[in-house]
Amino acid sequence: MSKYLLTVLLFLINITVQAQANRTTQLRGMVADENHQPLSNATITLLDQHVQTTSQANGSFTINNLDPKKTYRLSISALGFETFTQRINLAKDSVLHIHLHQQTTELDGIAVQAMQQAQKSAAQYKLSETQIEESKGKLAAEVFSQLAGVTLLNTGQSISKPVINGLHSSRILLLNQGVKLESQQWGSEHAPELDPFSAEQFEVIKGAQAVRYGADALGGVLIARSENIDPSLIKGRVDLLGQTNGRRGNINAQLEGGISAIPNLAYRIQASTKKIGNTKTANYYLGNTGAQELNFSTALQYHTEKQQWDAYYSRFATELGIFYGAHIGTIDDIFARIEHGKPLEDYGFSYDIAAPKQKVAHQLAKLKYQYQLNENWNLEAQYSWQQNHRREFDMRRAVADDVPMSNMILSTQQFEALLKGKQHTFGIAASSQVNNNVEGTGTTPIIPNYDSYGLGIFGMHEKSWNKIAVEAGWRYDYKHFDAAGYRNRFNQNTNSPEQYLMEDTRNFHNVSGSLGLRYAINPQWTFKSNVGLAWRAPSANELYSDGVHHGAGIYEIGNMNLDPERGYKWVNSISRKADHWRIDIDAYAQYIDNYIYATPNPDSVRQTIRGTFPVFSYEQHNSFFYGLDINAQWEISSMFEYQFQGSIVRAKNSSIDSYLPYIPADRLSQALKWNIENENNTYFKVTHEFVAKQNRYAEGTDYIAPPAAYHLLHANINRSFTIGNNKLNSSLAVDNLLNSEYKDYMDRFRYYAHRPGRNIRLAISYQF
Numbered sequence: 001m002s003k004y005l006l007t008v009l010l011f012l013i014n015i016t017v018q019a020q021a022n023r024t025t026q027l028r029g030m031v032a033d034e035n036h037q038p039l040s041n042a043t044i045t046l047l048d049q050h051v052q053t054t055s056q057a058n059g060s061f062t063i064n065n066l067d068p069k070k071t072y073r074l075s076i077s078a079l080g081f082e083t084f085t086q087r088i089n090l091a092k093d094s095v096l097h098i099h100l101h102q103q104t105t106e107l108d109g110i111a112v113q114a115m116q117q118a119q120k121s122a123a124q125y126k127l128s129e130t131q132i133e134e135s136k137g138k139l140a141a142e143v144f145s146q147l148a149g150v151t152l153l154n155t156g157q158s159i160s161k162p163v164i165n166g167l168h169s170s171r172i173l174l175l176n177q178g179v180k181l182e183s184q185q186w187g188s189e190h191a192p193e194l195d196p197f198s199a200e201q202f203e204v205i206k207g208a209q210a211v212r213y214g215a216d217a218l219g220g221v222l223i224a225r226s227e228n229i230d231p232s233l234i235k236g237r238v239d240l241l242g243q244t245n246g247r248r249g250n251i252n253a254q255l256e257g258g259i260s261a262i263p264n265l266a267y268r269i270q271a272s273t274k275k276i277g278n279t280k281t282a283n284y285y286l287g288n289t290g291a292q293e294l295n296f297s298t299a300l301q302y303h304t305e306k307q308q309w310d311a312y313y314s315r316f317a318t319e320l321g322i323f324y325g326a327h328i329g330t331i332d333d334i335f336a337r338i339e340h341g342k343p344l345e346d347y348g349f350s351y352d353i354a355a356p357k358q359k360v361a362h363q364l365a366k367l368k369y370q371y372q373l374n375e376n377w378n379l380e381a382q383y384s385w386q387q388n389h390r391r392e393f394d395m396r397r398a399v400a401d402d403v404p405m406s407n408m409i410l411s412t413q414q415f416e417a418l419l420k421g422k423q424h425t426f427g428i429a430a431s432s433q434v435n436n437n438v439e440g441t442g443t444t445p446i447i448p449n450y451d452s453y454g455l456g457i458f459g460m461h462e463k464s465w466n467k468i469a470v471e472a473g474w475r476y477d478y479k480h481f482d483a484a485g486y487r488n489r490f491n492q493n494t495n496s497p498e499q500y501l502m503e504d505t506r507n508f509h510n511v512s513g514s515l516g517l518r519y520a521i522n523p524q525w526t527f528k529s530n531v532g533l534a535w536r537a538p539s540a541n542e543l544y545s546d547g548v549h550h551g552a553g554i555y556e557i558g559n560m561n562l563d564p565e566r567g568y569k570w571v572n573s574i575s576r577k578a579d580h581w582r583i584d585i586d587a588y589a590q591y592i593d594n595y596i597y598a599t600p601n602p603d604s605v606r607q608t609i610r611g612t613f614p615v616f617s618y619e620q621h622n623s624f625f626y627g628l629d630i631n632a633q634w635e636i637s638s639m640f641e642y643q644f645q646g647s648i649v650r651a652k653n654s655s656i657d658s659y660l661p662y663i664p665a666d667r668l669s670q671a672l673k674w675n676i677e678n679e680n681n682t683y684f685k686v687t688h689e690f691v692a693k694q695n696r697y698a699e700g701t702d703y704i705a706p707p708a709a710y711h712l713l714h715a716n717i718n719r720s721f722t723i724g725n726n727k728l729n730s731s732l733a734v735d736n737l738l739n740s741e742y743k744d745y746m747d748r749f750r751y752y753a754h755r756p757g758r759n760i761r762l763a764i765s766y767q768f
Contacts, residue, residue: 121516167219208532211473231258448485
């Protein structure tokens with residue numbers, strides 16, 4: 001450990017000496033509209049120097065290497081807004097806050113654009129460019145977890161699902177490039193099939209967002225998307241990443257630009273790969289926890305004065321091992337392992353991935369068309385197709401291990417049409433989904449075959465008065481569900497299990513609504529309040545599952561008597577943005593009628609030919625969630641910055657006055673960042689993470705009590721280099737710096753193993 005710290009110390013001394021030798025100034029700023037909403041892609045120009053940049057998704061921009069002795073003429077412009085021009089003097093590093101005034105005249109050029117900014121009253125946050133760069137190589141859910149209020153539900157070391165304010169899986173919608181991701185997301189061990197390298201912006205909307213995004217969005221919406229492509233500029237990037245824990249390697253390459261023969265046509269191609277071996281806790285390896293990925297995406301954009309075409313295709317493919325210790329042979333063995341708390345076997349390092357394992361391939365394709373009807377109305381239409389092929393393998397006795405125990409293909413088609421105006425949006429959405437279990441597994445599938453069809457109509461309306469903006473929305477959804485498949489049951493006459501053909505048809509329909517307020521108290525303070533009503537039909541596994549949930553290492557039993565959930569969520573947000581500090585506080589409360597959840601049965605385990613597993617059964621009760629999310633940043637000086645995030649979730653089964661299982665414990669993270677050299681993005685950051693023990697737990701409702709609280713320390717050092725017109729960025733990070741041994745309540749494998757130990761990450765990114 002000492003040699004790593006010495007290396008980092010020498011590196012810091014070297015770059016500090018260099019920083020003092022050539023001091024320049026930096027201009028930073030924030031571009032927003034009159035309602036204090038950030039403006040992305042605004043053009044910032046220093047007219048006398050021909051220096052130009054654009055604002056990020058949060059409205060921020062940075063220009064480095066400026067002469068403190070000079071006066072500059074600054075120009076800021078954005079489509080639909082009046083150009084701002086002013087002379088500035090930069091005797092020291094400066095921060096500007098610019099509010100652009102909206103133009104009343106029609107602009108020339110490309111006119112296709114969204115006329116209504118959605119979710120002005122919702123609690124909506126985006127990752128900064130620095131956060132995105134620091135998360136390169138992580139799982140998609142881990143990237144989103146940097147947002148306040150977003151936590152993780154883990155299944156071992158290589159599977160993570162995002163959790164928003166205590167809700168996860170089918171209650172969260174994930175939009176990938178504007179398409180609702182449809183996969184077997186009902187599984188607690190089914191990670192989102194999304195390559196983080198394929199997106200450039202990550203954001204969360206915390207609230208019941210069923211009006212805009214459809215039924216199921218009780219918890220909120222996660223959005224991963226890329227920026228528009230500039231056909232006049234050829235650019236790209238190559239990322240190389242290495243990590244010590246698991247001896248992981250990642251490679252990503254991306255290229256985008258235009259074709260001179262077709263001036264308005266732009267393209268982007270991207271591919272990434274990953275390979276990782278057995279991960280290690282602080283003191284031991286975890287057998288069969290390797291993974292590998294090979295992903296690809298491509299996009300085409302074509303613009304004319306009034307029209308825009310967007311085409312996108314991606315393929316995500318992963319193979320990952322499931323920890324050997326979660327698949328156990330006998331009843332005595334499972335309780336012995338739970339009591340021991342860690343594997344009874346000693347494992348070494350290996351890249352081999354053997355059964356039990358998963359192979360998942362997800363394809364997504366979309367075609368989007370936008371047409372400017374006139375200066376007030378815009379028409380959008382989007383069609384998408386997805387196919388999710390999931391295969392789960394186990395150690396088998398009768399047949400070879402390369403024959404899957406579960407083989408499911410889910411095919412989804414979606415169509416959406418929108419008529420968008422400055423204050424009103426009307427839309428219609430239709431979907432078709434078919435799930436088939438491929439024959440030849442020799443087992444009864446955990447969920448049956450099913451067809452599902454949905455249709456929804458919705459509208460959103462906005463009205464503004466000076467500092468106040470009010471939003472209202474409505475939606476009606478109809479869903480048809482038809483399931484058929486062989487199920488297991490116990491025949492009391494023969495005293496033995498038997499199979500029967502189950503057929504079930506259900507129809508669901510309901511309304512959703514939202515009402516929101518945004519009040520700009522002054523240029524620094526903003527208050528938002530949003531009330532949302534959403535609903536969700538029970539999923540196939542909640543209704544019909546009866547078998548081993550492979551990746552989770554549990555035996556899952558469904559409940560055919562479940563009714564749809566209905567949630568009422570109220571989110572109040574207060575935020576302040578000033579020169580040197582900002583803070584966002586979200587307080588929320590949500591009542592869910594008929595909340596569906598899988599609860600462990602500590603008095604029972606299920607012994608099968610595949611092993612012995614803990615039993616989880618689906619129940620339904622009325623539940624109440626409430627909590628608080630805090631995100632704050634304080635620029636102590638030009639060299640030091642403090643960052644804080646905190647999240648508190650409270651959840652209660654109000655029907656029986658008891659606690660709900662698998663609710664995140666209280667947590668906070670704080671970081672101190674030392675900006676050593678701004679012009680080269682050189683900084684050193686230390687992060688402290690604390691997760692409390694989950695004390696809101698009823699004894700006797702789980703196989704073991706929640707684990708103890710834990711503290712983690714992380715460190716990150718970063719430096720950029722300019723090579724001509726190109727940029728080389730390097731970073732060295734250490735996760736779990738002190739190599740702490742700990743367990744997390746939100747890890748489904750906490751019965752058998754600890755979380756990962758120290759991990760050193762080296763990342764090099766070349767942007768041209």
